[in-house]
Amino acid sequence: MTLLSKRLQAVYQMVDENTRVADIGSDHAYLPVELIEENIANYAIAGEVAVGPMSRSKKDVEKFGLSKKIDVRLGDGLAVIKEADRIDTVTIAGMGGILIQSILTRATLEQLSNVKTLILQPNIGEPLVRHWLVDNSFVIVDEDIVEEDHHVYEIIKAEKTNNIANLTEPEFLMGPILMQKKTPTFVSKWQHKLNSYQKAVSNMQNAKQIDQTKIDVMKQYIKYIEEIL
Numbered sequence: 046m047t048l049l050s051k052r053l054q055a056v057y058q059m060v061d062e063n064t065r066v067a068d069i070g071s072d073h074a075y076l077p078v079e080l081i082e083e084n085i086a087n088y089a090i091a092g093e094v095a096v097g098p099m100s101r102s103k104k105d106v107e108k109f110g111l112s113k114k115i116d117v118r119l120g121d122g123l124a125v126i127k128e129a130d131r132i133d134t135v136t137i138a139g140m141g142g143i144l145i146q147s148i149l150t151r152a153t154l155e156q157l158s159n160v161k162t163l164i165l166q167p168n169i170g171e172p173l174v175r176h177w178l179v180d181n182s183f184v185i186v187d188e189d190i191v192e193e194d195h196h197v198y199e200i201i202k203a204e205k206t207n208n209i210a211n212l213t214e215p216e217f218l219m220g221p222i223l224m225q226k227k228t229p230t231f232v233s234k235w236q237h238k239l240n241s242y243q244k245a246v247s248n249m250q251n252a253k254q255i256d257q258t259k260i261d262v263m264k265q266y267i268k269y270i271e272e273i274l
Contacts, residue, residue: 069092078105246260
């Protein structure tokens, strides 16, 4: 996997074989190219919201001779998907949690009609993404956490379900599967967060105007993290 960064490799690893994938915000179409080259996906859409990135993705797809299997399209979010595409897997990587949540919320029933799997890599705001998944009948089936260039990324894989599977507040915050795996990267991330929250509470308690609501939220986070670590 020469084209993929560490975080995109983690997304790649979660894509099931024999899938039809739409990669939203595709960034040179690196992920679709790798998925088709390695015979993981049968067909892919590389979706871009601006003309410049779309042109770059098109050039890369043509360079690898994959224009028949990868369709580069211009559109906002999941608007690049049509029902006839029979897309079953959507990947969205490298955006904030608010933007990912917004893209998924704006998707129509037609665009999501065949989608069974979502693989999402928010740069920040992971709990927002998990809330959307639970609220829209997706169950989290796998999670990963990787560090790259001094930033920690979480990758969340979810599948459509008929059973409503709610999460606890610690699971929304830290990830239900990441909490079980408890990898060194996970422990390091939350140890760092724990220290930050503890300092923040100490500073807020010594401030001239005390925001008790904020302090209570931070203390709750501290309690969750300490229990898991």
